[in-house]
Structures are given as C-alpha cells and as structure tokens.
Amino acid sequence: xxxxxxxxxxxxxxxxxxxxxxxxxxxxxxxxxxxxxxxxxxxxxxxxxxxxxxxxxxxxxxxxxxxxxxxxxxxxxxxxxxxxxxxxxxxxxxxxxxxxxxxxxxxxxxxxxxxxx
Numbered sequence: 001x002x003x004x005x006x007x008x009x010x011x012x013x014x015x016x017x018x019x020x021x022x023x024x025x026x027x028x029x030x031x032x033x034x035x036x037x038x039x040x041x042x043x044x045x046x047x048x049x050x051x052x053x054x055x056x057x058x059x060x061x062x063x064x065x066x067x068x069x070x071x072x073x074x075x076x077x078x079x080x081x082x083x084x085x086x087x088x089x090x091x092x093x094x095x096x097x098x099x100x101x102x103x104x105x106x107x108x109x110x111x112x113x114x115x116x117x
Contacts, residue, residue, distance in 0.1 A: 029070070030062045037076035052093040052106065057083060060110030067115065075117035083113050 015023070034042050034057070043054040057080065064071055064079075083089055092106040 026062050026066060029065050030058055033061060033065065033071060033073075033076055034058075034080075037073040038080055042080075050093055052097040052103075055103075056089070056093070056106040056110040057114075059107050060112075060114035063111050064114040064117070071114075071117070079114045079117045083110055086113070 012019075043049050043057065060079070060083070061071070061076065086109060089106055089109045092102050092109070096102050
C-alpha cells in the first residue's frame with residue numbers, strides 16, 4: 001500500500017489545473033452525494049470512522065458517478081446498506097486493512113455494488 005501511494009504521489013506531484021479540477025470535482029460530488037443520502041453517521045459501522053470503509057465506499061460511488069452522472073439518494077442508500085451488510089466486505093474492513101489484496105478486494109466489492117444500482 002505504501003509503495004502504491006508513493007508511486008501515485010510521485011506521478012501526480014504537479015497535476016495540471018485541469019486534472020486538479022477534475023479530482024476536486026469528483027471528490028466533492030462523491031462526498032456531497034453521500035452526505036445528502038446518508039447524513040453524518042456515514043462510514044461508521046460502529047462508533048468511530050472506519051477509514052477502510054470510507055476509502056472503498058468513496059471509490060465505489062465515485063466510479064458510479066463518473067460512469068453514470070449523479071446518482072439518486074435512494075440508490076446510494078441501497079448500495080451503502082448492501083455494502084454495510086456484506087459479510088466479506090465487513091471482514092475486509094475489520095482486519096489486515098492495509099494488505100494490498102484486501103484493499104483491492106474491498107474496492108472491487110464496493111465498486112460492483114455501487115455499479116449495480
């Protein structure tokens with residue numbers, strides 16, 4: 001995971017204004033969509049913020065928004081609830097969360113679920 005982040009940051013150290021705006025736009029759309037659909041308790045399967053849940057869900061919804069445009073709040077809630085109750089996903093956000101294969105698998109699960117709605 002650290003190698004991936006280091007390589008990504010090295011490649012994207014000085015993004016063009018267009019790329020920077022594109023990343024800002026999709027991040028903002030994704031956060032706003034989640035907040036609108038779920039509210040303040042987002043990414044908290046227990047009490048505290050679960051970073052692994054956050055990361056996978058953000059990627060899944062961002063990919064859906066990039067593919068299809070804005071997503072209806074009900075569909076976001078449906079996908080979020082499906083993801084929250086997915087047994088393998090719950091395992092992947094609870095243990096060995098920085099293992100590269102776990103990161104990849106939970107992002108794949110999240111993406112598949114968000115793309116279905």
